[in-house]
Amino acid sequence: MKTILPLIIVFCCGFYMLATFFIPARFSQTSSQTLQNWYLGVMAFFVFIGIFNLIKINVDKIQRKLRDWQYSIILLTFLGVMLGAGFIGGRDSKVFLYLFENFQVPLGATMFSLLAFFVASASFRAFRAKTPEATLLLIAAVIVMIGRIPIGYLIWHKFPDLVEWIMQVPNTAAKRGILFGIDLGLISMALRVLLGIERSYMGGER
Amino acid sequence: MRVFDYLSHLDRRIIFLLVALAVVIPMLVPLNLPVDITGPVKNVYDKIESLPEGSVVLISTDYDPGSEAELYPATEAIIEHCFRKNLRIYMMGLWPAGSELGNMALNKIAQSYNKKYGKDYINVGYRPGGQVMLLSLGRNFGDVIKVDYQGIPIDSLPLGGGVKSARDISLVITFSAGDPGILHWITYFHARYGVPICGATTAIMAPQMYPYLSSGQLTGLLGGLKGAAEYETLVDKKGRGLRGMDSQSIVHLLLVGFIALGNVILVYQRRRG
Amino acid sequence: MINTIGIWVAALLTLAIYSFLYKDNAFYKIAENIFVGVSAGYWAVVLWYDFAWPNLFEPLLTRGQWYNIFPIFIGVLMFAPLIPKISWMIRIPLTFTMGVAMAVSITQFVQGDIFPQLQATFLPLSGVSLFKGFSNLLIILGVVFTLIYFYFSKEHKGVLGIGAKIGIWFMMVSFGASFGYTIMARVSLFIGRIYFLLHHWLGVI
Numbered sequence: 076m077k078t079i080l081p082l083i084i085v086f087c088c089g090f091y092m093l094a095t096f097f098i099p100a101r102f103s104q105t106s107s108q109t110l111q112n113w114y115l116g117v118m119a120f121f122v123f124i125g126i127f128n129l130i131k132i133n134v135d136k137i138q139r140k141l142r143d144w145q146y147s148i149i150l151l152t153f154l155g156v157m158l159g160a161g162f163i164g165g166r167d168s169k170v171f172l173y174l175f176e177n178f179q180v181p182l183g184a185t186m187f188s189l190l191a192f193f194v195a196s197a198s199f200r201a202f203r204a205k206t207p208e209a210t211l212l213l214i215a216a217v218i219v220m221i222g223r224i225p226i227g228y229l230i231w232h233k234f235p236d237l238v239e240w241i242m243q244v245p246n247t248a249a250k251r252g253i254l255f256g257i258d259l260g261l262i263s264m265a266l267r268v269l270l271g272i273e274r275s276y277m278g279g280e281r
Numbered sequence: 282m283r284v285f286d287y288l289s290h291l292d293r294r295i296i297f298l299l300v301a302l303a304v305v306i307p308m309l310v311p312l313n314l315p316v317d318i319t320g321p322v323k324n325v326y327d328k329i330e331s332l333p334e335g336s337v338v339l340i341s342t343d344y345d346p347g348s349e350a351e352l353y354p355a356t357e358a359i360i361e362h363c364f365r366k367n368l369r370i371y372m373m374g375l376w377p378a379g380s381e382l383g384n385m386a387l388n389k390i391a392q393s394y395n396k397k398y399g400k401d402y403i404n405v406g407y408r409p410g411g412q413v414m415l416l417s418l419g420r421n422f423g424d425v426i427k428v429d430y431q432g433i434p435i436d437s438l439p440l441g442g443g444v445k446s447a448r449d450i451s452l453v454i455t456f457s458a459g460d461p462g463i464l465h466w467i468t469y470f471h472a473r474y475g476v477p478i479c480g481a482t483t484a485i486m487a488p489q490m491y492p493y494l495s496s497g498q499l500t501g502l503l504g505g506l507k508g509a510a511e512y513e514t515l516v517d518k519k520g521r522g523l524r525g526m527d528s529q530s531i532v533h534l535l536l537v538g539f540i541a542l543g544n545v546i547l548v549y550q551r552r553r554g
Numbered sequence: 555m556i557n558t559i560g561i562w563v564a565a566l567l568t569l570a571i572y573s574f575l576y577k578d579n580a581f582y583k584i585a586e587n588i589f590v591g592v593s594a595g596y597w598a599v600v601l602w603y604d605f606a607w608p609n610l611f612e613p614l615l616t617r618g619q620w621y622n623i624f625p626i627f628i629g630v631l632m633f634a635p636l637i638p639k640i641s642w643m644i645r646i647p648l649t650f651t652m653g654v655a656m657a658v659s660i661t662q663f664v665q666g667d668i669f670p671q672l673q674a675t676f677l678p679l680s681g682v683s684l685f686k687g688f689s690n691l692l693i694i695l696g697v698v699f700t701l702i703y704f705y706f707s708k709e710h711k712g713v714l715g716i717g718a719k720i721g722i723w724f725m726m727v728s729f730g731a732s733f734g735y736t737i738m739a740r741v742s743l744f745i746g747r748i749y750f751l752l753h754h755w756l757g758v759i
């Protein structure tokens with residue numbers, strides 16, 4: 076029951092949805108639409124369970140006084156403030172939007188901008204042309220890096236055209252080949268999931 | 282040589298400092314370097330130019346604050362162009378923060394063009410569900426969208442009530458930082474319903490978009506901050522894209538220098554054995 | 555006044571994150587945890603107002619659309635692990651969503667990716683300029699050689715080995731281009747933050 080029922084669900088839902096793609100009849104399209112709407116509804120709960128888990132893990136951390144538990148208090152406080160601002164004031168309330176603009180946006184933007192420094196450090200320490208293939212990679216990278224900036228155009232007015240050719244020809248060719256490989260792999264994985272051969276997403280025995 | 286020995290053990294904080302200076306100095310002392318226009322960006326511009334007045338453009342802001350620096354300038358430039366052409370904007374976001382970031386740009390620019398919410402533009406907020414949502418959306422907007430981001434019933438708004446399915450959309454423009462995003466719009470929405478797609482993506486995603494540009498599934502593309510700068514040049518707007526190009530140029534030269542220096546050190550170390 | 559406070563808060567949080575570049579420290583950890591808390595709260599609120607309430611709960615509670623109980627029930631089963639006896643029931647929403655998503659993906663990957671990309675690979679070699687013909691030939695060969703590289707059912711020897719080697723060259727050029735763009739992306743993010751600090755916070759530009 077614990078394994079059979081879920082496998083029946085994935086098989087039936089999956090192959091029914093596949094069948095409706097080929098059957099234009101009204102009943103087929105309506106039922107397919109209903110299943111898609113249910114899918115959207117269920118997806119919302121994935122986010123809710125994620126947030127529930129976040130709260131549970133941090134409360135547990137505080138209760139058991141694990142390492143850096145003090146920071147969990149800060150996390151839960153701001154989570155509570157945001158939830159309070161949103162659910163009491165409303166989605167477009169001034170407080171909620173103020174917190175979004177002055178906390179979430181700068182923090183999110185700054186977190187990812189740290190990578191600029193690490194990429195610079197890596198370009199000095201790690202990007203070495205040790206093999207002919209690596210040399211080709213670095214040459215292409217340097218051409219793109221210079222050709223895609225305004226100074227590249229000033230150095231040689233054909234630089235941007237050269238970069239565009241690299242993007243449209245060898246880059247497109249390789250990316251397309253990789254795309255075929257990925258798509259065929261994903262289709263085969265999808266069929267394995269629908270047929271119940273691939274079950275890792277279901278988790279282990281509970 | 283001692284200098285190479287020293288450089289091979291250089292404290293990375295010195296590298297960080299050099300990068301910071303390479304960004305800050307050109308901002309304080311602008312070089313005003315001219316920006317060349319590439320084909321994919323021009324295609325986006327031409328496509329918007331070709332739309333008749335009153336056409337509905339669906340703008341999907343599929344990014345978060347982590348990609349705001351690259352995509353927000355492009356969002357502003359394209360919204361400005363759409364309003365200048367008197368196109369109507371139907372905004373949504375496949376990412377939760379994207380809908381709000383798009384809203385910020387939309388409200389700011391709509392004010393300067395005296396556009397009316399509900400008639401000239403609307404924002405329906407965050408739409409979860411990725412590929413399945415897009416398939417449902419194209420068939421019947423009403424199945425997926427009941428209210429706008431303020432909770433107003435969508436059918437009570439002139440623009441909201443007027444868009445029933447993909448047939449009512451002339452163009453989709455997606456500002457995309459990952460998954461779900463532009464690939465879903467191309468593979469699901471465009472493939473099933475045939476609506477042309479233009480995109481602005483982070484520079485990381487831009488190379489993998491070229492097969493779709495080549496096949497015609499993607500009409501045009503703005504790649505990263507440079508793409509935004511090119512579009513600002515086309516619409517004659519001095520925005521953050523253009524402001525950033527001087528710093529971008531100097532940092533790129535600095536990093537090319539780092540790569541070259543690193544490889545010179547490699548050759549030196551190999552010769553030394 | 556309130557906007558000025560907001561800008562100062564944003565600037566100080568930005569500098570707190572950047573302090574990590576010198577050394578990991580308490581200011582960075584505080585800012586990091588604020589970010590996680592605020593982001594999670596934001597996502598929950600937006601999801602509820604933009605989707606969950608108007609699409610799921612409101613039609614059920616106020617307009618009598620009783621069939622909405624099915625997706626809500628399946629979704630609530632995501633919380634099944636809290637009760638050990640019925641923890642296995644979490645598999646029901648997982649398999650339901652996987653079934654629908656996988657089926658949709660199969661058809662759309664073929665219709666939306668494979669067929670159009672295959673079609674786009676059949677490029678003209680004559681009736682176009684010499685340079686265009688050469689570029690088209692390179693694209694066709696590049697796709698073929700890249701696919702040859704990923705064919706692992708036979709050892710890469712002889713003709714297959716040469717094809718795989720050429721495929722690697724094409725991929726190296728492509729990865730080099732991606733690497734160049736990645737650097738561009740990372741640097742752009744930092745430029746955005748510096749613009750905020752210099753323009754909005756300090757007002758020097």
